[in-house]
Amino acid sequence: MTFDDIDDKYVALQRKVLFEQGQHWDLNIHGWNAQNESVIPICEWQGVSCDPLRSDVVVGLHLESLNIAGPLSPDLGLLSCLVDINLSKNYISGQLPEELSTLPNLKKVRLNHNRISGRIPLFTSHKIVEFNVSHNVFDGMDYFNIDFHRDKVVEYQLDSFDASNNALRGPIGDGVAVMNKLSVLDLGYNKLYGTIPQNIGDLKQLNILKLNRNRIVGTIPPSFTRSDLKLVDVDLSDNDLSGTIPIGISNIRYLKNFKVTGNKLTGVVPSSLCNLRLNEDLFNGDEKPEDDSQDSIRDGCNSVACPTNHASKTGVYPCTKCGDQG
Numbered sequence: 001m002t003f004d005d006i007d008d009k010y011v012a013l014q015r016k017v018l019f020e021q022g023q024h025w026d027l028n029i030h031g032w033n034a035q036n037e038s039v040i041p042i043c044e045w046q047g048v049s050c051d052p053l054r055s056d057v058v059v060g061l062h063l064e065s066l067n068i069a070g071p072l073s074p075d076l077g078l079l080s081c082l083v084d085i086n087l088s089k090n091y092i093s094g095q096l097p098e099e100l101s102t103l104p105n106l107k108k109v110r111l112n113h114n115r116i117s118g119r120i121p122l123f124t125s126h127k128i129v130e131f132n133v134s135h136n137v138f139d140g141m142d143y144f145n146i147d148f149h150r151d152k153v154v155e156y157q158l159d160s161f162d163a164s165n166n167a168l169r170g171p172i173g174d175g176v177a178v179m180n181k182l183s184v185l186d187l188g189y190n191k192l193y194g195t196i197p198q199n200i201g202d203l204k205q206l207n208i209l210k211l212n213r214n215r216i217v218g219t220i221p222p223s224f225t226r227s228d229l230k231l232v233d234v235d236l237s238d239n240d241l242s243g244t245i246p247i248g249i250s251n252i253r254y255l256k257n258f259k260v261t262g263n264k265l266t267g268v269v270p271s272s273l274c275n276l277r278l279n280e281d282l283f284n285g286d287e288k289p290e291d292d293s294q295d296s297i298r299d300g301c302n303s304v305a306c307p308t309n310h311a312s313k314t315g316v317y318p319c320t321k322c323g324d325q326g
Contacts, residue, residue: 006081011056015042017075018058025068051081060084064110068092072116074099086110088132096121096133111136112162120163129159134186138166144173160184164210168192172211177202186210188235193217196236201226210235212259219243220260227251237315238262245304249273256280261305261315268307274300279316 022032031045042058043050049060059081068090076082077099085100088110095118096111106125113135120133120141131143141163158179164186171194172187183205192214200209201223207230216239224234225248232254241263249258250272258278277300306312306319 006054006057014058014079017073017078018042018045018048018061021073021076024073025070027063027066027068029066049084057081059105060086062086063090065089070094072097072100076100077102079103081105084108087114089113092116095119096138107157109133120168126156129157131158131160132162134162134164134166136166138163139169141168141170144176144179156181158182162186164188164190166190171195172197172200172216174199176200179203180205182206183230184208187214188212190214195219196221196241198223200224201229204228204230206231207254208233211239212237214239216241220246220249222246222248225249225251227253230254233257235259236263240264242266245269245273247272250276258304259316265305269301269304271301273304276300277303279303 019032027033029046031040031042031048042048043055047061047063047066048058049062051057051059058079060083062084064086065088068087070092071094072092074097077097080103082103083105084107086108089112092111092114093116096116098121101121101123104125105127106123107127108130109123109128110130110132112132116133116136117138118140120138120143122142122145123131143161143163156179159181161179161182161184165188168187168190170192172192174197176185176197177199180203182203185203185206186208188210189212192211193216195218196211196216198221201221209231210233212235216236219242220236225246229252231252233256235257237259239262241260243265244267245260245265247270249255250270255276256278258273301307302310302317302319305316309322310319311322312319
């Protein structure tokens with residue numbers, strides 16, 4: 001349904017769907033309870049926003065931090081004019097209804113910090129710019145398991161995707177490269193395995209990439225060495241990556257943070273990467289520890305990883321020579 005197709009029947013449907021969902025959630029806030037839902041215009045209900053040109057059409061639900069508990073109703077998928085859903089920081093449980101993923105006009109989905117389980121479906125709206133389902137208990141996702149060759153002509157608008165702090169299992173599909181407007185991709189703190197997609201370097205707008213605390217294997221893709229990348233913050237720490245750190249990482253002109261500790265990488269940090277003096281946030285401007293130990297003095301190399309035969313609690317500065325820890 002488009003905005004031009006809206007009729008009185010759809011307007012009534014909105015009220016019915018939202019009122020019933022509120023009853024399931026025992027939502028006792030302005031407009032949602034049984035005593036006044038029939039007399040208060042739906043666009044005046046707390047957390048409901050309507051289209052400025054059609055004041056009877058609901059386009060947004062903003063019900064964050066209201067201690068909402070219980071599942072999402074599949075009937076929410078009937079509200080085809082919804083643009084923005086923010087139900088973050090509640091206690092919503094159950095699985096994400098497939099019907100919700102087919103809403104055609106969605107631009108923002110924020111369901112983070114809940115207790116939603118099951119798989120993250122592929123939301124079919126190509127208008128979505130922000131998608132945040134972090135801090136839930138999802139165990140799988142269909143989002144990047146799409147046909148790259150078939151869908152690469154689709155103009156996805158997705159700018160930020162955050163599914164961190166879940167229990168996601170499985171590989172990262174190479175369909176991620178279809179989302180070519182991504183600037184933030186955070187899949188950290190999951191149980192993802194397999195390799196980093198080779199075509200992830202095709203995401204030329206990507207600023208932040210966090211794949212830390214997973215079970216990812218293989219090497220750091222050569223596509224990470226492209227000079228036209230806009231990466232600022234890369235966190236690949238605490239995985240099972242092997243091989244060496246590509247020397248071409250230093251070609252990324254905007255790179256400020258590059259974290260690879262807690263892997264099975266070999267060799268030394270390339271000198272060209274040392275010269276970038278990365279991960280400034282770990283040091284708070286203190287270049288030298290109190291004990292003035294030569295081994296512990298920060299340099300551009302141990303800002304990325306401690307050298308061979310050295311160790312630390314974090315894997316980077318301050319590094320202490322093995323056998324000297326008392």
